[in-house]
Amino acid sequence: MSRPPYTSRRQQTDARQRRVSIRRNVVNLSLPVLLSSLFQRLVSIVDIFLVGGLGAAAIAATGLGQLLIFVTMTVFWGLATGTTVVIAHLWGGGHHQEARRAAFVAVIACAVMVVAASLLGWLFGTDLARFLGARDEVIGFADGYIRLVFLYFGFTAGLNVLSAIMHGRGDTRTPMEAIILVNILHVCLAWPLIYGKLGLPRLEVIGAAYAINFSEFCGFAYLLIQAWRRKHLKFGRPDGELFRRIWRVGYPVALERVAQQSGQLFYSKFIIGYGTAAYAAHQIGLSIESLSFMPGAGMGIAAATLMGQALGARKYKRAKISHREALRLAVLVMTVMALLFFFFPHFLIGLFTHDPAVIEKGCVFLRLVAFAQVPLAISFVYAGSLRGTGDTHYVFLVTLVSMWGIRVFLSYLAAEVLHLSLYMVWGVFLIDWLFRSVAFWWRYQRRDLHSVVL
Numbered sequence: 001m002s003r004p005p006y007t008s009r010r011q012q013t014d015a016r017q018r019r020v021s022i023r024r025n026v027v028n029l030s031l032p033v034l035l036s037s038l039f040q041r042l043v044s045i046v047d048i049f050l051v052g053g054l055g056a057a058a059i060a061a062t063g064l065g066q067l068l069i070f071v072t073m074t075v076f077w078g079l080a081t082g083t084t085v086v087i088a089h090l091w092g093g094g095h096h097q098e099a100r101r102a103a104f105v106a107v108i109a110c111a112v113m114v115v116a117a118s119l120l121g122w123l124f125g126t127d128l129a130r131f132l133g134a135r136d137e138v139i140g141f142a143d144g145y146i147r148l149v150f151l152y153f154g155f156t157a158g159l160n161v162l163s164a165i166m167h168g169r170g171d172t173r174t175p176m177e178a179i180i181l182v183n184i185l186h187v188c189l190a191w192p193l194i195y196g197k198l199g200l201p202r203l204e205v206i207g208a209a210y211a212i213n214f215s216e217f218c219g220f221a222y223l224l225i226q227a228w229r230r231k232h233l234k235f236g237r238p239d240g241e242l243f244r245r246i247w248r249v250g251y252p253v254a255l256e257r258v259a260q261q262s263g264q265l266f267y268s269k270f271i272i273g274y275g276t277a278a279y280a281a282h283q284i285g286l287s288i289e290s291l292s293f294m295p296g297a298g299m300g301i302a303a304a305t306l307m308g309q310a311l312g313a314r315k316y317k318r319a320k321i322s323h324r325e326a327l328r329l330a331v332l333v334m335t336v337m338a339l340l341f342f343f344f345p346h347f348l349i350g351l352f353t354h355d356p357a358v359i360e361k362g363c364v365f366l367r368l369v370a371f372a373q374v375p376l377a378i379s380f381v382y383a384g385s386l387r388g389t390g391d392t393h394y395v396f397l398v399t400l401v402s403m404w405g406i407r408v409f410l411s412y413l414a415a416e417v418l419h420l421s422l423y424m425v426w427g428v429f430l431i432d433w434l435f436r437s438v439a440f441w442w443r444y445q446r447r448d449l450h451s452v453v454l
Contacts, residue, residue: 032172043186043215045287047208050194052353054141056280058205059353060272061141063283064129065209069149069156071265072117074257076157079109080164081387082250084301085308086242087168088388092312100234102242103165107233109243110161114154121150132265133272141205148209155216162223165232167305174226178219185215249390256396263403267429270415274422281361282426284352289369292337296377299330300384307388316449323385323444330377338373341366364423372430375437382440389447398439407432 044066051058083106090099125146126139134142149156159182163175190211196202203210227233271282303326310319341348349362383395410428414420 032176043183043212045290046183046187046190047212048283048287049352050190051205051208053195054204056276056353056355056358057135057137058141059280059283060134060138060276061145061205062208063279063286064132064134064138064142064268065125065145065149067261067264067268068121068125068128068146069153071258071261072121072150072153073157073160074261075113075117075254076110076160077257078250078252078254079106079113079246080160080250081253081304081392082106082246082248083161083164084168085249085304085387085390085392086246087165088170088305088308089312091169092309094313097234098242099169100232101236101239102246103168103227104233104235105238105243106161106165106246107158108238109246110157111154114157117157118150118153121153122147125150128265132269135276138276144206145209148206149212152213152217155213155220158220159216159223162220162227165227166223167301168308169232170305170309171230171232172301172305174230175223178223178226181222182215182219185218186211189214249387249392252392252396253387256392256399259396259400259403263408266408267411270411270425271422273415274425277355277357278361278422280353280355281349281358281365284349284358285362285365285369287352288348288366289341292334292341292369292373293376293380295333295337296330296380299326299377300380302326303381303384304388307385311389311449319388319449323381326384327378327381330381331374334373334377338370341373342370361422365426368423368426368430372433375430375433378437379433379440382437382444385444386440386447389449391443391447394443395440398436398443402432402435402439406435 047062047066048059051062083102086102087099090096090102126143129142129146130139159175159178163178166172166174190208192198192200193203193207193211194205195207200207268279268282272279303323306322306326307319310316310322345363345366346359348366349359353359353362386392386395407428410431411425414424414428
């Protein structure tokens with residue numbers, strides 16, 4: 001006997017309300033993450049923007065220093081992702097004390113790794129910049145910048161790990177507040193330190209490093225105080241089993257970021273071979289493009305958090321709906337960004353430089369980037385959902401194949417073997433992101449959420 005029609009309508013209404021509720025959760029989680037990522041990236045963008053008045057060599061030097069920091073952050077992003085996923089599962093399952101112990105373990109692990117990373121960056125950062133092909137004019141700016149940002153690297157790493165702890169509990173607002181604080185302080189300090197304004201000495205590129213270090217110290221201190229006040233951490237003897245759970249999820253993410261960032265280093269080496277103007281255009285283009293990463297990255301973190309919490313509570317349908325809503329929002333926002341990049345590249349590049357050669361090359365770069373926006377949105381959200389299930393090893397393998405088997409290899413052929421134009425080398429990243437979006441989609445469709453165990 002069929003159910004009465006009103007029951008079907010009530011079920012449809014309940015399903016619609018559930019989707020609206022989940023969509024609201026996705027927005028509430030992802031919007032602070034989006035703004036946090038945006039403001040975090042703005043620190044680097046502001047530096048590129050401000051040192052632009054010193055010339056293309058200063059832009060290239062600052063970009064190289066930032067690239068080396070990103071490479072070093074690979075291990076810490078692995079730790080941060082493992083922390084977010086494990087805490088989300090524990091918190092969603094009601095194991096709050098265990099989640100607090102996991103947070104403390106993550107902080108201790110971060111502190112130990114910071115010592116080694118800072119020392120290596122201080123000693124070998126400039127040598128690596130030379131290996132990448134930086135010319136003497138660039139090294140003259142880069143040396144002091146690289147040494148300073150690595151000296152205070154612990155604040156950068158600490159910001160990320162404390163933010164990851166809070167993301168796992170569903171608190172994305174507090175990390176956003178910290179990053180806003182970092183940006184306000186950075187803007188207030190960077191311009192006068194670079195150009196010697198307001199009675200401060202003219203330090204040029206090194207002034208940008210001092211501004212980053214001090215502002216990130218303040219942001220780190222704010223998060224640490226909030227973590228203490230809100231009892232995010234449970235101090236005590238570090239739990240080795242919890243660390244193993246975090247690292248089991250996190251180490252493939254670390255390897256993934258190593259594959260991504262080391263591939264970026266070699267990819268940058270091919271770009272530098274086309275001259276300082278080409279690399280300056282590349283760096284400015286990346287700074288602008290990174291703004292479009294923010295919605296996708298925010299939705300990806302929201303998907304990982306909601307997926308982890310839903311699976312921890314054994315709410316499998318809610319997990320799937322969370323993924324769909326995050327994907328829908330990411331595609332919508334990044335499509336808008338694609339239109340901006342395609343139709344207004346001259347305006348965007350012109351905000352950073354007046355060098356006609358840099359503007360000409362940068363406009364081509366942004367128009368190419370426009371076609372990558374939807375594949376990027378798909379990749380971010382599907383990868384985030386897969387990480388939320390603990391399937392970080394597959395994400396690593398796809399990143400490894402796409403970065404080294406596609407981007408680096410094809411760029412090498414285009415630049416070093418066939419001697420094709422700069423624009424052909426840039427175009428390779430489109431193939432890279434298309435491959436990733438298809439590979440992540442394929443894996444998610446075959447993932448059995450009921451079998452997930454961390």
